[in-house]
Amino acid sequence: xxxxxxxxxxxxxxxxxxxxxxxxxxxxxxxxxxxxxxxxxxxxxxxxxxxxxxxxxxxxxxxxxxxxxxxxxxxxxxxxxxxxxxxxxxxxxxxxxxxxxxxxxxxxxxxxxxxxxxxxxxxxxxxxxxxxxxxxxxxxxxxxxxxxxxxxxxxxxxxxxxxxxxxxxxxxxxxxxxxxxxxxxxxxxxxxxxxxxxxxxxxxxxxxxxxxxxxxxxxxxxxxxxxxxxxxxxxxxxxxxxxxxxxxxxxxxxxxxxxxxxxxxxxxxxxxxxxxxxxxxxxxxxxxxxxxxxxxxxxxxxxxxxxxxxxxxxxxxxxxxxxxxxxxxxxxxxxxxxxxxx
Amino acid sequence: xxxxxxxxxxxxxxxxxxxxxxxxxxxxxxxxxxxxxxxxxxxxxxxxxxxxxxxxxxxxxxxxxxxxxxxxxxxxxxxxxxxxxxxxxxxxxxxxxxxxxxxxxxxxxxxxxxxxxxxxxxxxxxxxxxxxxxxxxxxxxxxxxxxxxxxxxxxxxxxxxxxxxxxxxxxxxxxxxxxxxxxxxxxxxxxxxxxxxxxxxxxxxxxxxxxxxxxxxxxxxxxxxxxxxxxxxxxxxxxxxxxxxxxxxxxxxxxxxxxxxxxxxxxxxxxxxxxxxxxxxxxxxxxxxxxxxxxxxxxxxxxxxxxxxxxxxxxxxxxxxxxxxxxxxxxxxxxxxxxxxx
Numbered sequence: 001x002x003x004x005x006x007x008x009x010x011x012x013x014x015x016x017x018x019x020x021x022x023x024x025x026x027x028x029x030x031x032x033x034x035x036x037x038x039x040x041x042x043x044x045x046x047x048x049x050x051x052x053x054x055x056x057x058x059x060x061x062x063x064x065x066x067x068x069x070x071x072x073x074x075x076x077x078x079x080x081x082x083x084x085x086x087x088x089x090x091x092x093x094x095x096x097x098x099x100x101x102x103x104x105x106x107x108x109x110x111x112x113x114x115x116x117x118x119x120x121x122x123x124x125x126x127x128x129x130x131x132x133x134x135x136x137x138x139x140x141x142x143x144x145x146x147x148x149x150x151x152x153x154x155x156x157x158x159x160x161x162x163x164x165x166x167x168x169x170x171x172x173x174x175x176x177x178x179x180x181x182x183x184x185x186x187x188x189x190x191x192x193x194x195x196x197x198x199x200x201x202x203x204x205x206x207x208x209x210x211x212x213x214x215x216x217x218x219x220x221x222x223x224x225x226x227x228x229x230x231x232x233x234x235x236x237x238x239x240x241x242x243x244x245x246x247x248x249x250x251x252x253x254x255x256x257x258x259x260x261x262x263x264x265x266x267x268x269x270x271x272x273x274x275x276x277x278x279x280x281x282x283x284x285x286x287x288x289x290x291x292x293x294x295x296x297x298x299x300x301x302x303x304x305x306x307x308x309x310x311x312x313x314x315x316x317x318x319x320x321x322x323x324x325x326x327x328x329x330x331x332x333x334x335x336x337x338x339x340x341x342x
Numbered sequence: 343x344x345x346x347x348x349x350x351x352x353x354x355x356x357x358x359x360x361x362x363x364x365x366x367x368x369x370x371x372x373x374x375x376x377x378x379x380x381x382x383x384x385x386x387x388x389x390x391x392x393x394x395x396x397x398x399x400x401x402x403x404x405x406x407x408x409x410x411x412x413x414x415x416x417x418x419x420x421x422x423x424x425x426x427x428x429x430x431x432x433x434x435x436x437x438x439x440x441x442x443x444x445x446x447x448x449x450x451x452x453x454x455x456x457x458x459x460x461x462x463x464x465x466x467x468x469x470x471x472x473x474x475x476x477x478x479x480x481x482x483x484x485x486x487x488x489x490x491x492x493x494x495x496x497x498x499x500x501x502x503x504x505x506x507x508x509x510x511x512x513x514x515x516x517x518x519x520x521x522x523x524x525x526x527x528x529x530x531x532x533x534x535x536x537x538x539x540x541x542x543x544x545x546x547x548x549x550x551x552x553x554x555x556x557x558x559x560x561x562x563x564x565x566x567x568x569x570x571x572x573x574x575x576x577x578x579x580x581x582x583x584x585x586x587x588x589x590x591x592x593x594x595x596x597x598x599x600x601x602x603x604x605x606x607x608x609x610x611x612x613x614x615x616x617x618x619x620x621x622x623x624x625x626x627x628x629x630x631x632x633x634x635x636x637x638x639x640x641x642x643x644x645x646x647x648x649x650x651x652x653x654x655x656x657x658x659x660x661x662x663x664x665x666x667x668x669x670x671x672x673x674x675x676x677x678x679x680x681x682x683x684x
Contacts (some may be wrong), residue, residue, distance in 0.1 A: 007428055008428070008684075083596050109596055112644040112645060134626065135603055135634050136595065136632070137598070253425040254477070256472060256476075259477075261477055263424075266612070289404065290478070303427050314609070318661070342349070342350075342351060
């Protein structure tokens with residue numbers, strides 16, 4: 001099938017760009033030094049590609065992501081990097097992991113989340129530490145106490161994680177590197193109190209600022225990058241050598257005066273980083289099912305396909321049912337986005 | 343099941359508020375004077391409630407919405423109020439409508455969309471007219487010509503539609519009323535050239551500014567309001583007497599220092615109108631799976647349920663699989679959001 005025969009709007013992946021992104025990251029952070037975050041793509045087929053590139057441990061944001069990965073048989077060391085109180089869902093995670101012989105570790109940052117993991121029969125937990133991003137994560141000087149509580153409940157404590165999300169988009173890279181090291185000092189201090197083999201952190205924006213290995217005073221064991229597989233217009237500004245592999249393809253459905261309208265609207269996009277982009281065009285506005293735009297550089301005819309670059313890839317993919325994999329203009333595969341919802 | 347046992351994040355509907363919204367609108371625009379837009383809720387069970395309140399004609403934004411309504415047997419006069427070039431999907435619409443004995447009208451605004459409808463075997467079209475909102479819609483003085491083209495192709499032309507989306511949020515209601523009348527003058531002039539029984543327009547924001555009946559010089563036959571069933575924080579500012587029936591319910595999963603974190607993030611929300619609201623709280627920021635907030639007026643405990651009011655209801659609902667219907671704190675039903683995607 002030619003790309004122009006795909007029903008629109010459609011989440012289309014350039015297979016070559018995706019492949020180069022996967023290879024590039026696997027060269028920088030090989031094997032277990034990358035713990036790819038599946039929240040970015042929510043697709044077990046893509047996660048299997050990451051396994052093929054040498055990564056067998058994964059990060060997940062929701063119970064459904066963990067359970068879906070286990071069901072698909074992808075990865076053998078899964079970290080639920082979120083504070084979850086839902087004992088039913090955690091029980092499902094623990095049961096699925098046990099019957100599949102897969103490690104499922106669950107992040108905890110409070111007595112309540114430890115209690116939920118304990119009641120659910122979760123075997124391994126990891127202490128989530130606040131390293132400066134104001135969200136989940138225990139205070140660094142509280143991490144050791146939490147580890148003690150977890151061990152008293154009979155849980156195995158695998159180590160620490162701390163997401164420096166506030167540093168993902170710092171454009172001055174030397175400043176970013178310095179602040180990442182400061183954040184990792186906090187995480188390592190917490191790790192000294194907690195123990196365990198794992199010190200996990202990071203994202204695409206900081207993946208190149210970390211040192212792998214606990215011999216280094218601010219080193220870590222693995223980086224939780226996810227968006228590198230697709231990149232979006234925001235991450236592209238960091239010029240990290242990854243390509244924008246995902247576009248939302250639409251059809252020009254109307255052309256009146258100077259304006260064009262395509263059938264890619266905000267129900268097909270994540271809008272929290274603002275409007276998407278179209279090469280050589282000026283976005284006028286997005287509505288539920290449409291984007292209206294103008295261009296002084298290009299003309300389009302009704303029926304023509306247009307590639308829309310999302311501003312934020314993770315919530316964009318979460319709006320679609322499948323990824324259309326395209327190579328040289330031909331559809332070579334369709335991958336279900338099978339890890340959606342909670 | 344008690345509301346606090348619903349797994350979160352969850353799209354929760356207050357049954358009483360929904361019922362009052364449905365009754366209130368049915369009293370203002372009874373029967374066929376309202377053509378409810380299903381894009382707001384994407385739920386055939388809710389559409390069936392609208393039928394129970396006297397409305398049998400509906401507006402849809404996507405082929406899948408039309409086909410889903412026909413499959414569910416809800417409504418008998420469906421308007422696809424969008425420019426669609428996809429002949430396969432239009433064929434599916436036409437075939438489903440024919441075999442179910444339902445009227446499916448398709449909006450057209452160009453020779454190309456007429457041609458697509460013709461090739462798909464669509465019986466009825468309606469000319470979409472630009473009444474000032476820069477999106478789809480033919481120029482008013484071009485509408486008659488398009489109707490001629492459609493009739494030459496053997497299509498029946500049922501009338502005109504023109505969405506005054508640019509006037510939905512005009513807060514000065516006398517200014518809004520005046521501008522709506524101007525827009526409807528354009529639509530009626532187009533209708534004079536087009537003919538047919540239908541002059542369809544409007545949304546929740548302008549539903550109370552229209553006159554029903556073609557005897558009035560700027561009157562219309564029906565209003566395409568949809569969001570009135572749920573309302574969001576933006577529509578609530580218009581004080582039209584509808585209640586915010588939908589909240590996204592989350593669980594407090596972390597409490598560190600002055601900040602609380604709930605498991606309702608931007609993957610559970612439409613973010614194009616900005617951050618959601620929580621009563622008596624200050625939203626700090628939303629991330630993929632979390633909202634971080636503070637409050638000087640309330641305290642929360644870990645595990646407590648929190649109601650989040652979305653800023654834009656339509657794209658919020660489109661992120662969920664089902665609506666949880668709650669009455670006096672008890673879940674009384676679960677309705678699949680079965681009209682999602684395209």
